[in-house]
Amino acid sequence: MPSVDYRTLAGDILEKVGGESNVASLGHCATRLRFTLKDQSKADKAAVEKLPGVITVMEAGGQFQVVIGNDVPVVFAEIGQISKLTGDAAAPAESGPKGNLLNRFIELISSIFQPILWPLAGIALLKAFLSLFTTLGWMSADSQTYTILYAAADSLFYFLPIFLAVTAAKRFGTNQFTAMAIAGALVYPSIIALNSAGDPVSFFGIPVVMMSYTSSVLPIIVAVWVQSLLEKGLKKGLPSVIRNFATPLITATVMVPLTLIVVGPITSYAAQGLSNAIVWLFQLAPWLAGAIMGGLWQVFVIFGLHWGLVPIMLNDISTQGYSLLTGPLPAAVLAQAAAVLAVAIRTRNAKLKQVAGTSAVSGLLAGVTEPAIYGVNLPLKRPFYFGVAGGAIGGAIAAAGGSAATALVFPSLISLPAFISVGNFALQLIGTGVAMVVAFSLTMVFGFKDPVDADETAAPEIVVPGVTGATEIKAPVSGELVALTAVNDKVFASGALGNGLGIVPSDGRVYAPFAGTVVTAFPTGHAFGVKSPDGVEALIHIGIDTVQLEGKGFTSAVSQGQAVQAGDLLASVDLDQVKAAGYDPTTIVVVTNTAQFAAVLPAEGHTVAHGDTAIVIER
Numbered sequence: 001m002p003s004v005d006y007r008t009l010a011g012d013i014l015e016k017v018g019g020e021s022n023v024a025s026l027g028h029c030a031t032r033l034r035f036t037l038k039d040q041s042k043a044d045k046a047a048v049e050k051l052p053g054v055i056t057v058m059e060a061g062g063q064f065q066v067v068i069g070n071d072v073p074v075v076f077a078e079i080g081q082i083s084k085l086t087g088d089a090a091a092p093a094e095s096g097p098k099g100n101l102l103n104r105f106i107e108l109i110s111s112i113f114q115p116i117l118w119p120l121a122g123i124a125l126l127k128a129f130l131s132l133f134t135t136l137g138w139m140s141a142d143s144q145t146y147t148i149l150y151a152a153a154d155s156l157f158y159f160l161p162i163f164l165a166v167t168a169a170k171r172f173g174t175n176q177f178t179a180m181a182i183a184g185a186l187v188y189p190s191i192i193a194l195n196s197a198g199d200p201v202s203f204f205g206i207p208v209v210m211m212s213y214t215s216s217v218l219p220i221i222v223a224v225w226v227q228s229l230l231e232k233g234l235k236k237g238l239p240s241v242i243r244n245f246a247t248p249l250i251t252a253t254v255m256v257p258l259t260l261i262v263v264g265p266i267t268s269y270a271a272q273g274l275s276n277a278i279v280w281l282f283q284l285a286p287w288l289a290g291a292i293m294g295g296l297w298q299v300f301v302i303f304g305l306h307w308g309l310v311p312i313m314l315n316d317i318s319t320q321g322y323s324l325l326t327g328p329l330p331a332a333v334l335a336q337a338a339a340v341l342a343v344a345i346r347t348r349n350a351k352l353k354q355v356a357g358t359s360a361v362s363g364l365l366a367g368v369t370e371p372a373i374y375g376v377n378l379p380l381k382r383p384f385y386f387g388v389a390g391g392a393i394g395g396a397i398a399a400a401g402g403s404a405a406t407a408l409v410f411p412s413l414i415s416l417p418a419f420i421s422v423g424n425f426a427l428q429l430i431g432t433g434v435a436m437v438v439a440f441s442l443t444m445v446f447g448f449k450d451p452v453d454a455d456e457t458a459a460p461e462i463v464v465p466g467v468t469g470a471t472e473i474k475a476p477v478s479g480e481l482v483a484l485t486a487v488n489d490k491v492f493a494s495g496a497l498g499n500g501l502g503i504v505p506s507d508g509r510v511y512a513p514f515a516g517t518v519v520t521a522f523p524t525g526h527a528f529g530v531k532s533p534d535g536v537e538a539l540i541h542i543g544i545d546t547v548q549l550e551g552k553g554f555t556s557a558v559s560q561g562q563a564v565q566a567g568d569l570l571a572s573v574d575l576d577q578v579k580a581a582g583y584d585p586t587t588i589v590v591v592t593n594t595a596q597f598a599a600v601l602p603a604e605g606h607t608v609a610h611g612d613t614a615i616v617i618e619r
Helices: 006-016 045-049 072-082 101-135 144-158 160-172 176-186 189-197 218-237 240-284 286-303 310-320 329-346 350-366 370-380 382-400 413-419 425-446 490-494 575-580
Strands: 023-028 032-037 056-060 063-067 201-203 206-208 461-464 467-474 479-483 499-505 509-511 516-521 527-531 537-542 554-556 569-573 587-591 599-602 613-618
Touching: 006 045, 006 072, 023 072, 032 072, 045 056, 056 490, 101 144, 101 160, 101 350, 101 370, 101 413, 144 160, 160 176, 160 218, 176 218, 176 240, 201 240, 206 240, 218 240, 240 286, 286 329, 286 370, 286 382, 286 425, 329 350, 329 370, 329 382, 329 413, 329 425, 350 370, 350 413, 370 382, 382 425, 413 425, 499 599, 499 613, 537 569, 587 613
Parallel strands: none
Antiparallel strands: 023 032, 032 063, 056 063, 201 206, 461 467, 467 613, 479 499, 499 587, 509 569, 516 527, 527 537, 537 587, 554 569, 599 613
């Protein structure tokens, strides 16, 4: 519906259902707006059905359902812009892939960093260029021009907790502005001053172990997660007359001290214990300590444990002019940069190639690896592991030669001169080079699971007797075939949302019907929209009216924007729970852009297994 003015449509729908005051609640599923009206008689059903962009209207289950089709999220969002019906709290992001704790942690961190990935990559380049200009003598670090540009280059990294507060709040479904207030307190000048002073700090007599939260990652993510739990409890327990202002009041009052008193000490003690162990190991076996530092430095950074080592490095440099702990760091950092460079060369995904390319430049020139790690290597897993391996080997070589920096610099290609004066500089160069070669080569040879690029991947085609240029849609579930006209839902049965079929599932696993991109993935796990590279748009709707279950019994395996191959798991559903709740589990598959094709031909027969041909599209 490219010609539809969604803002106008949203206003017209709202007006014709009796206005905002007549709406008790509003939600939406995969295809329709679901109004619960205070007075059904005030709604003009015929007038709503005539609106451009509305397919039809149904009144069922006490709801006034306005069927929009694929664009229902857009209309829902527009209603939110002109009314208070959709709320102002951030909605939780779709559940990510399930798996072991490491995979879930990686997915969590990656999803929180994803929204700020391009700013990280782009601004890191500015930081890299400034470092290059000062090293070559083209710009003085004492100049006012440098100060202004460095503020632009460093502010995102310095105030990173505030940016992460926004994305974490969206992920955990809590108030973004309260989360920003909590993060702002962590980097507030007076809090930074308390940490810098080094004097004992207490809160109502409770000791507070101070640490630096600038550029930190995990403390604010943990804090926002706890905030989400606290807010849910407050919204349920507080009287409505004070809830709106009391919730952020109590949340900020509790969470800032709690973060400083609990999260800070846990991270600080862990970092201190780690630093003591590594210092001892450097005295006992430098090569082994170098391997640990080179291999795990970026892991320490992810968890914020590196802060236990930074003060020791600074103290070493100020007292003896160098720090042995810094020797393995170029290998650690440049190995990750080399791995992401290999990703940029090897990947066929245009978007990933751009991110990896800019991340490689910032990592190599400035030692800024956040874009590389959080945006590329960590989500892809293998490149990150290969970077760890390269860093461990290179770090062992550098440490064995007694290499150390005479200044606390960002380890990068252009900061290597800081390592000339102490130890065997040749071994430092060899170690760094080996680290880069190992990480780059392993990534190039063993590769990674390359995300599907929807613009470059060909659509799956099959040869069907009597049909030329046919595209196959596979059955997403195994079970008994049902003609679309026999499905127990008037909108689907009418074909208003497109041609297709129903399948009464024999098990609870739902798979992707073809290779493409998940364009819609409901948090409830009951519906998914998948689009193929050549434009086929399919809706897989698990059960009839199962949106009412609010996700109970459903487990999503994919998220919106994710690339899938035919047969990849989309979701798992407890069919017994669905049936026990009184819902029809029939899974519906429709081609929502049926009108664009010559014919959409559903399979005929009694039963089908997932992966069998379910629908053939004739162009």
